[in-house]
Amino acid sequence: QKEVEQNSGPLSVPEGAIASLNCTYSDRGSQSFFWYRQYSGKSPELIMFIYSNGDKEDGRFTAQLNKASQYVSLLIRDSQPSDSATYLCAVNERSPSGGGADGLTFGKGTHLIIQP
């Protein structure tokens, strides 16, 4: 059974600092990796996705993927109070554009608190 593990937190980070969120996954066949942000009672919204080993940057966000270690992380630079939310890691075992049998497997999320 595919599993995605995240530390539930809460992870408390001072405003302006770097927040580091981590995720491990069990299925070595995983090909697509996603980070979603979810505010309490709201729907998950996509932050970014990554397919290849290494870093991918988008504004204040950087996703890092290490397939050998089955590890994906999200860095948030210059953290703002509005970044306070639960961050969900999700993986898919299929390659991009290759379809997929059963959707994404989600971790339970890490609750991030940015302290003003």
Add this chain to the structure above:
Amino acid sequence: DADVTQTPRNRITKTGKRIMLECSQTKGHDRMYWYRQDPGLGLQLIYYSFDVKDINKGEISDGYSVSRQAQAKFSLSLESAIPNQTALYFCATRDRGTDTQYFGPGTRLTVL
């Protein structure tokens, strides 16, 4: 306008009642999903559909059924609601090119 919409947004019902949650999308995606979310348990896949004629069970389909009326519409039914089906329900679509899933705003369902 929202790309993925869900109705109703909130619903309170009683044990044993039949209830339908509806999802519509204007993203043009052929793949649609229903998830439920419980506090501390994350998102769990109930059903998914690749097109109108292709519907598949997810990890927690017992007690639920679905209908794909058109490419843009995917409904979730609880034939006889029970209290442990109280949860937040999300519909999602999937972009085949990026594998990204896009979520609707959710339906908060309470079964008394």
